[in-house]
Amino acid sequence: MHVLFKTSGLGLLALGVLALFVGAGSAAQSDSNAAPAITVPGASLTATATSPRGAVVSYIAAATDDVAPVRIDCAPQSGAVFSAGTTTVQCVAADAAGATTTRTFTIHVKGASEQMGDLIADLQKLLPVSGVYSGLLDKLRTAQSGAPVSPALACGATNAFLNELGAQTGK
Numbered sequence: 560m561h562v563l564f565k566t567s568g569l570g571l572l573a574l575g576v577l578a579l580f581v582g583a584g585s586a587a588q589s590d591s592n593a594a595p596a597i598t599v600p601g602a603s604l605t606a607t608a609t610s611p612r613g614a615v616v617s618y619i620a621a622a623t624d625d626v627a628p629v630r631i632d633c634a635p636q637s638g639a640v641f642s643a644g645t646t647t648v649q650c651v652a653a654d655a656a657g658a659t660t661t662r663t664f665t666i667h668v669k670g671a672s673e674q675m676g677d678l679i680a681d682l683q684k685l686l687p688v689s690g691v692y693s694g695l696l697d698k699l700r701t702a703q704s705g706a707p708v709s710p711a712l713a714c715g716a717t718n719a720f721l722n723e724l725g726a727q728t729g730k
Contacts, residue, residue, distance in 0.1 A: 595624035595652035597631065597662040605667045606641065607674060613642040614668045622652035622660075629654045643670030671713065675703035691727055695720060 598621045606614040617638050622631040633650040635641065645667045653659045669677070679699050686692040698720035705712030 592654075592656045592658050593625060594658040594660040595622045595629050595631075595654050597622050597650055597652045597660050599648075599650055599662045599664045601664060603665045603667060605669065607669050608643050608671065613640050613670075615639070616641045616666050616668070618648070618666070620650045620662075622650075624652070624654040624658070626654040626656045626658070641666050641668045643668045643673075671706040672703050675699060675706060675713075679703065691723075695723055695727075698723065 600618045600620070604616065604618060606616045608614050615638060618633075619637070620631055620633050622629045629652055631650055631652040633648055635646065635648060645665050647663055647665050649661060649663050651659060651661050679696060682692075682696060682699070686695070698716050702713045702716035702720065705716060
């Protein structure tokens with residue numbers, strides 16, 4: 560069995576060790592021309608945008624096969640910048656005999672508006688919906704609605720939220 564991993568970062572060391580264990584029991588090659596097996600990260604990954612461009616997302620895709628060598632290519636690649644929204648990643652593995660397998664999964668990157676919605680939902684669970692707390696949530700809702708159309712409005716409303724939160728801390 561031949562194993563190839565496509566990854567980036569510290570995962571390479573761990574994957575190298577895993578490859579030693581996976582390949583340890585099969586030194587003989589098979590005459591079979593079964594298509595390579597691909598392992599991808601489930602149906603979907605979620606990340607949080609860290610800039611207006613999106614987020615750098617790393618993932619691990621692996622391929623195994625009984626015919627060496629096996630190659631795996633994924634697009635977009637691990638370690639690429641993924642824009643806010645949902646992107647489909649396609650991985651194709653091919654062995655030396657020409658057999659191929661394709662697998663897909665999605666990566667969802669939460670943009671500013673979606674992240675603000677998560678914050679609002681979390682605060683609604685923690686705070687009573689009256690008085691000062693209602694004003695805090697209103698400022699976040701203004702920031703959320705402004706995020707897609709006016710970064711200045713979103714930043715202003717977020718700063719107003721932070722200022723009011725600071726003023727209310729300890730009261």
